[in-house]
Amino acid sequence: MTIAASEVLQELDGRGVHLYFDDGQLLALTAKNAMTGEVRQLIERHREELIAHLRDRDGRRQARIAPADRAHPLPLSFAQQRLWFLAQLEPGSVEYNMQTPIPLEGALSVEALTVALSRLVARHEVLRTRLVADVEGVPHQVIDPPSPFDLPVVDLAGRPDPAAAAEAWLAADLAVPFDLAAGPLFRATLLRLAPERHLLAIAKHHLVSDQWSSPILQRELEALHRGDRLPALPVQYADFAAWQRQWLTGEVLEAQLDYWRARLDGAPVLALPTDRPRPPVRSSAGAVLDFVVPADVVEGLRALSRAAGVSMFMTVFAAFNVLLSRYTGQDDIVVGSPIANRNRAEVEGLIGFFVNTLVLRTDLSGDPTFVELLQRVRADTLAAYEHQDVPFEQLVDELGVVRDRSRTPLFQVLFNYAAGGAEGPVGDGPVSMPVKFDLSVALAEAGAGVVGSVQYSTALFDAARMSGFVGHFQRLLSAVAGATDVRLSRLPLLTPGELVDLSRWGAPVVELPPVETIHELIGGWVVTCPDAVAVRCGDESVTYGELWRRSGELAGWLVGAGVGAGGVVGLCLRRGVDMVAAIVGVWR
Structure with a gap:
């Protein structure tokens, strides 16, 4: 089975390579070191299909995004509107704070770095944007004029353990809320760890940035710090928000919504077993537990993906659905998954909140083999990609989802797989952090293996349960990589340690008396x-x-x-x- 062009685009997105078609050319926006030989071969192998798909996709959209009329109030994007609404429900919440620590080695001019930050904020309007409600309570974007950036410097070099002090400082800074109306929604602090070792701690609210924006920010800041001149941006984030409001209406919106109405009709709530009753108001208190998928297992999963004509995302996602089905006893599983959603050439180089969340519903009924499940997942995922334009925030509103402050709407578990490399060590135990969902699982390729993390709500789950969850996921991935024709009910889940415990429990065997109840x-x-x-x-x-x-x-x-x-x-x-x-x- 051949891989569809939309699937190749998703695979490339995961590797940090975003393709778009502009002025008759196939162009790429890439994360640092993402354009490997393997990626180039993948693009060349599917070049014609990619061009045709991108041309057709863009043909179904309006003309290019143009600068919005700044004489009128600038609207929020659909994504911004929902986060703003949530912020009104929970003033002072920090669960949508984002952080990008950038290590800086060698001699450093604080003055030059400050100038570079000033130029970066002047270049991207969204970094000096506030969200202010009018007298009727309707929020708008207010863009402040450029001004010299204020870069505080915190000297940690005299501490007994500067690295530990920096980690504690980052945790404290992440817990400082942003005032959406007063701004700014972007801040930076320079931590001095040694005379020639610094850490630039950048914090921003999700309303003005997303995961894809971070490498853009870092790449442009490095260029501006070197004194490079960057080409002018064709549009700004506020222009995209105004365009989105105009384009996603009428027949375009209805055609997309018709798919999601049918797809999510009667979708169940995922009934994961919890260690405590669900609180009436969802808590953002959480922790993260890291884990590793060994290289030999990853190679087996890659071989399976190639044979089945699917991406690694689809293979690992299918296994994750099997795990959720085992834990819940359900064969109708609904999970959220993020997508870059930068499908316009004009917005490729912008910092801003573009990422969308797709609601993926998987049917595991009938006890299929894993390969059969893969084909179901493939069909469902490709269909979702073709209808990705409706922002999740608008989808919630249009579907009339009943508000429940105890859980997130439509799905409570998020899954993400990044085919590009991952940075940073894998921890040995749970680390406290704010969470947005009951459970979030993220995996990323790192060398020959894969590293992963499970973020979970500590109001619902204990660390011991999540440790078992991770062990079962690792066991399931290992089983899938080696036995693809096995039916889902026969896939092993228990770890070797659990199997040893079961063998101990099995002796002596006691015959039950003949009873009816x-x-x-x-x-x-x-x-x-x-x-x-x-x-x-x-x-x-x-x-x-x-x-x-x-x-x-x-x-x-x-x-x-x-x-x-x-x-x-x-x-x-x-x-x-x-x-x-x-x-x-x-x-x-």
Whole structure:
């Protein structure tokens, strides 16, 4: 099976190479060191299909983005509008703060760096933009005039461990909220670790930047620091926002929405088991746990991807869906996944908030083989790529999603796979950090292997559960790489350590007595060992005799209330001894 052009574009995006067609030429915007020989071969191999696809895609869009009329209030983009709305619900929230630490080695002129930052902020209007609501409460973009940049310098060179001090400083800075109306939404501080070793700590709000913007920012700052002259930008982010508002209306919007209405009709909520009840208002308190997928497993996954005609994203994403299905018992899985969404030539070099989130729904019913699942994932993902123009924020509004402050709309788990290289060491344990979803899994290629991280809500999950989750994912990826024709139900999930524990639990084998119901089995234990502990929860425990007494009282009350076999009884209790007694009572 051949790979579709849209799939090649997504693969290249993951590798830090974004293609666009402009003025009759196939052009590329790349992250640093991303244009490898392998990437060049991939582009050349699919050159004609890529050009045709990009030309057709652009032909379905309006004419080029033009500068907006600055005499009128500048609207927010759809993405900005939703984050602004969320900020009104949770003033002072820091979960959408972003950070880009840039190490600087060698002799450094603070004055030259300050000038470069001033030129960068003058070049990109979005870095000096505030979001201000009018008297009717409607927010607009307000662009402040360029001014000299203020670069504070923090000297950590005298600390016993400058690196640790810098890490603590970065964590504290990330927790400082931005004032969206007062601004600025972009700040930088220079940390001095040694006479010729510095760290430029850049922080910005997600409203003015995204993941793709970070390498643009770093690349242009380096060029401006060298004194290079950069070509003028064709448009600014505010121009894109105004264009988006005008273009994504009428028939264009309806055609895209029709797909998503049909695709997400009746989509279920993912029922991941949690360690604590879900709080009424979603918490951003979270932690991150890093892990590694070994090179031999990655090579097996790559071979499978080539044979099945799919991208690595699709292969690993399919395995992730299997994992979620095992954890939830569901075969209809909904997961979010980010996409660069820079599909206009004019915005390729802009810093700004362009990234979109696709809602991917996977059908695992019928116990297919993994290769069969791959083809389902491939078809669904390509269809989503073709309808990626509707911003997630607008999709939520247009679908009339009921607001629930305890969880994010449409999906609660995010998945991302970056085919490009990853930087930074992999940690040994969970690190505290704000999170936006119940669970976010991100993987990135690093050399011959893959590094990953799981960000999770600590209001819902314990570190031990997430450690087990990671182990099961690693085991599943290893199994998929070596056995593609196995049905999903036969794919192994338990780690070697868990299998050893199971073998210990398996002896001696005890034959169960011939009973028809679970409560009859419990009743048998009441006769043989009434004083043995039947249920333990924390510091509380009850014996079989006491459990039988409590459950019998409830059973008698229910019978007196007219409840009989086949009746439905609702229970509303916290997890614990009383809940078990109530369940047994209903059974009785």
